[in-house]
Amino acid sequence: MLILFNHDLLSRDEATIDIEDRGYQFGDGVYEVIRIYNGVFFELEAHLDRLERSAGEIKIALPFNQEELKANLEKLIEQDPVQSGHVYMQVTRGVAPRNHPFPAQADPVFVAYTKEYETEPSRAPGRAVFTEDIRWLRCDIKSLNLLGNVLAKQFANEQNVDEAIFHRGEWITEGSSTNVFIVKNKTLYTHPANHLILDGITRRVVLSIANDLGIKVKEEAFTKQDLLESDEVFISSTTQEVRPIVEVDGVRIADGKEGELTASIHAEFTGRLS
Numbered sequence: 350m351l352i353l354f355n356h357d358l359l360s361r362d363e364a365t366i367d368i369e370d371r372g373y374q375f376g377d378g379v380y381e382v383i384r385i386y387n388g389v390f391f392e393l394e395a396h397l398d399r400l401e402r403s404a405g406e407i408k409i410a411l412p413f414n415q416e417e418l419k420a421n422l423e424k425l426i427e428q429d430p431v432q433s434g435h436v437y438m439q440v441t442r443g444v445a446p447r448n449h450p451f452p453a454q455a456d457p458v459f460v461a462y463t464k465e466y467e468t469e470p471s472r473a474p475g476r477a478v479f480t481e482d483i484r485w486l487r488c489d490i491k492s493l494n495l496l497g498n499v500l501a502k503q504f505a506n507e508q509n510v511d512e513a514i515f516h517r518g519e520w521i522t523e524g525s526s527t528n529v530f531i532v533k534n535k536t537l538y539t540h541p542a543n544h545l546i547l548d549g550i551t552r553r554v555v556l557s558i559a560n561d562l563g564i565k566v567k568e569e570a571f572t573k574q575d576l577l578e579s580d581e582v583f584i585s586s587t588t589q590e591v592r593p594i595v596e597v598d599g600v601r602i603a604d605g606k607e608g609e610l611t612a613s614i615h616a617e618f619t620g621r622l623s
């Protein structure tokens with residue numbers, strides 16, 4: 350495994366994280382996951398823009414510009430080729446004696462490495478559970494602080510289902526690591542991209558596909574009840590693409606099969622990969 354560590358390519362043994370790295374102690378940093386299909390990054394620029402935005406929102410100045418980062422990532426997959434997989438990257442505020450306020454002096458620490466998938470992530474119709482969204486109110490920032498998401502996904506695992514769907518009161522926000530869509534009367538609904546959800550890159554691709562297919566879209570919040578009574582439910586993410594959800598909290602969605610619009614959006618999604 351090769352690690353892109355700031356500007357250098359290192360072996361895993363050479364790449365060491367300081368005990369006082371603020372990412373380690375405070376989760377003080379942001380991250381991205383970019384899918385690689387056939388050795389090529391998917392939606393690279395959108396992910397790098399979002400990384401820059403997330404870092405900016407927590408006042409971390411990235412130690413490189415986008416062109417430099419792109420060149421470094423290309424170097425990484427040249428030296429450590431991946432056919433189908435992803436690159437994970439994170440940047441933290443840097444190393445400083447432990448104290449909550451930003452340190453007067455710290456150099457951001459950037460790390461990236463790839464993962465080749467042994468098996469493709471499943472997009473078989475999945476099941477989900479509802480869970481109260483206990484996260485902070487800046488879910489638009491792709492922060493390293495993922496405890497709320499981790500606890501929710503663990504809850505889903507313990508129920509033997511694939512995803513936990515967050516709600517604030519009655520209102521659905523997103524999944525623990527996915528965006529959530531429903532279809533009702535041929536209209537596609539998803540939560541607006543505000544501070545309550547991550548503006549998923551796959552979510553944006555889905556919305557663009559829906560537009561191309563002439564599907565009516567409403568970026569509006571919907572309730573748990575709306576979801577349970579919908580015609581189709583699916584989730585989207587970099588790793589899971591577009592995945593139908595056919596049961597939530599033990600309630601079957603419509604006929605319990607992948608819906609028509611979900612299938613056509615996924616087919617179009619696959620078409621965009623080549």
Ligand SMILES: Cc1ncc(COP(=O)(O)O)c(C=O)c1O
Binds near residue numbers: 547586
């Ligand atoms: C909370 C959350 N929402 C949505 C997404 C989907 O985002 P993307 O499509 O950019 O992977 C993720 C991905 O990790 C996530 O963690």
